[in-house]
Amino acid sequence: MKRSADYILTELAGSPYLCPVGQGVVKRRRHLALNRTSLFLWKSLAGNEDFSSLTKDEAARFLADSLQKNEHDLPPVEELVQDMHSFLDTMLRFGVLEEETVPVLPPSSWFRIGRVILKVEGKPYLLTGEMEPFRINGPAVPDLIVSFEDPLLIRDPELQIVRIDEGFLFQFPDSVRIESIRMSADGKQAFVRLCGFEDTLMQDDLFHALRLLVSYTAQKKKELFLHSASLLYKGKAWLFSAPSGTGKSTHTALWKKLFSNEVEDINGDLNLLSLNENSSVSVEGIPWNGTSGIYRNGEFPLGGIVFLHQAAENHVGKLSSKEGCLALLQRIISPFWTKPLLEKNIALVEKIADAVPMFSLSCTKDDEAAILMRKKIDELT
Numbered sequence: 001m002k003r004s005a006d007y008i009l010t011e012l013a014g015s016p017y018l019c020p021v022g023q024g025v026v027k028r029r030r031h032l033a034l035n036r037t038s039l040f041l042w043k044s045l046a047g048n049e050d051f052s053s054l055t056k057d058e059a060a061r062f063l064a065d066s067l068q069k070n071e072h073d074l075p076p077v078e079e080l081v082q083d084m085h086s087f088l089d090t091m092l093r094f095g096v097l098e099e100e101t102v103p104v105l106p107p108s109s110w111f112r113i114g115r116v117i118l119k120v121e122g123k124p125y126l127l128t129g130e131m132e133p134f135r136i137n138g139p140a141v142p143d144l145i146v147s148f149e150d151p152l153l154i155r156d157p158e159l160q161i162v163r164i165d166e167g168f169l170f171q172f173p174d175s176v177r178i179e180s181i182r183m184s185a186d187g188k189q190a191f192v193r194l195c196g197f198e199d200t201l202m203q204d205d206l207f208h209a210l211r212l213l214v215s216y217t218a219q220k221k222k223e224l225f226l227h228s229a230s231l232l233y234k235g236k237a238w239l240f241s242a243p244s245g246t247g248k249s250t251h252t253a254l255w256k257k258l259f260s261n262e263v264e265d266i267n268g269d270l271n272l273l274s275l276n277e278n279s280s281v282s283v284e285g286i287p288w289n290g291t292s293g294i295y296r297n298g299e300f301p302l303g304g305i306v307f308l309h310q311a312a313e314n315h316v317g318k319l320s321s322k323e324g325c326l327a328l329l330q331r332i333i334s335p336f337w338t339k340p341l342l343e344k345n346i347a348l349v350e351k352i353a354d355a356v357p358m359f360s361l362s363c364t365k366d367d368e369a370a371i372l373m374r375k376k377i378d379e380l381t
Contacts, residue, residue: 001051001052001054001055001056001059001088001097001098001099002051002052002097002098003046003051003096003097003098004024004095004096004097004098005022005023005024006020006021006022006023006024006027006029006095006096007019007020007021007024007029007032007095007096008021008339008342009034009042009043009046010339010342010343010346011346012031012322012325012326012329012346012350013321013322013325013326013350013353014322015033015034015322016033016034016039017031017032017033017034018031018032018034018042018096019031019329019342019346020336021336021337021338021339021342022153022154022336022337022338023153023154023155024095025336026154026155026156027095029094029095030094031326031329031330032094032096037067037071038087040066040067040070041063041066041067041084041087044062044063044066044067045059045062045063048062056085056088056099059084059088060081060082060084060085060087060088061081061084063084063087063088064077064080064081064083064084067080067084068080108120108121108122108124108138108139109124109127109135109138110135110136110137110138110139110140110142111131111134111135111136112134112136113134115143116143116144117136117140117141117142117143117144118142118143118144118146119138119140119142119144119145119146120146121145121146121147121148122147122148123148126148153168153337153338154337157173157174158172158173158174159171159172159173159212160172160173161337163337163338164182166182166184166185167182167183167184167185167186167187168182168183168185168216168337169181169182169183170182170183170209170212172205172209175205175209176195176196176201176205177194177195177196177197177199177201177202177205177206178192178193178194178195178202178205178206178209179193179194179195180193181193181209181213183213183216186220187213187216187217187220188217190213192206192209194206207287207288208288211225211288215333215334215335216335218272218334219334219335219341219344219345219348220344221274222274222275222348223272223273223274223275223284223334224272224273224332224334224345224348224349224352225270225271225272225273225286225332225333225334226239226241226270226271226272226273226305226328226331226332226333227241227243227244227269227270227331227332227333228240228241228242228248228267228269228270228271228305228331229241229248229249229251229252229267229268229269229292229294230252230265230266230267230271230283231252231255231256231263231264231265231266232263232264232265232266232300233255233259233262233263233303233374233377234262234303234381235301236300236301236302236303236304237266237271237282237283237300237301237302237303238303238304238305238306238377239271239283239302239304239305239306240252240305240306240308241305241306241307241308241327241331242307242308242309246308246309246310247308247310247363247365248308249268249292250365251308251361251363251369251370251373252265252268254365254367254369254370255370255374257367258367258370258371258374259370259374265294265296266283266285266294266295266296266298266300267285267286267289267292267294267295267296268289268290268292268293268294268295269288269289269290269291269292269294270286270288270289270290270333271283271284271286272284272285272286273302273348273352274299275348275351275352275355279351279354279355280301280302280355281301281302281352281355281356282299282300282301282302283299283300283301283302284298284299285297285298285299285300302355302356303356303357303377303380304356304357304358304359304377304380305324305327305328305356305357305358305359306358306359306360306361306373307319307327307331307358307359307360307361308361308363309360309361309362309363310362310363310364311362311363311364312364313362313364314361314362314363314364314366314368314369314372315361315362315363315372316359316360316361316362316372316373316376317359317360318357318358318359319358319359319360321350321353321354322353323358323360324349324353324358325346325349325350325353327358327360328349328352328353328358329345329346329349332345332349357380359373359376361373
């Protein structure tokens, strides 16, 4: 068994979570809250130096033994082992753990070919049998070191992100006008390699690529992109966030129909949240707006965020700071390619969740949904 690269252990609003990172976000992996026992089990398993060589049965037995040393009044050991099997099954089902399919082999191999001492670091199982007669005992002082890396952070039909020494390399498999973009790690410079004709297709591809670049640099300035529609109401921006097709455009359209003299559009699909020095939050105008055609420039104080869910009846509830953090983290589209980038997002959503009210609105497509939400907002003033 082995740990998946799709998850990291971190804290969200003071509670331990296994959070998806990089390709895990692309795969829409779930965020998993850990209680005291599951946190202990995870840390015990992760701290086992032989973890990757354990079978599922061996891992279950190891966890049962670890728990018995740490807890009292536990069930019989065989029953406890079955409980540990259930825990491992859960981790496997969510993709936190993976079955080890590659045999554990020595991490490095040495070979002498002529006068050249060759060291191969990692993946020795990829070497063909022809290399065996040239193997020597190591360690030795190598003349040539060959290392295998897997720098691909994101693999998606529309985007691939590779870590390079200078920063990141973005590749766009579906684009016929942009070959790649290299971006420095500090986010201050990007080099675009174009191909094909300089036409409207190139303009469109470049427009969407710029959002990716800006989102990386904006994160360094304590700004996050949130998938949401926004309205200006009573001098403040109110954001309505939901997965595509859930009805955020439908809901904001109800506001504009019912309260046309009191609301203004800001953006129909995407909003940039800026954390200010005084811990307040602003919404900044941006040009990217999905297919809504609704956008404007400007800066607006954030009143709050509403997370929409389709339902047969209308109901609104205020989210706790912890609930708001998780809801925000699942809807932002700022960089999540590496653990440090994900942790930047977590730190920002925690501050935003403390700064503004957030609501969960189970709603229909009827006028009453907007009337109910407006009433709840008015109660705050």
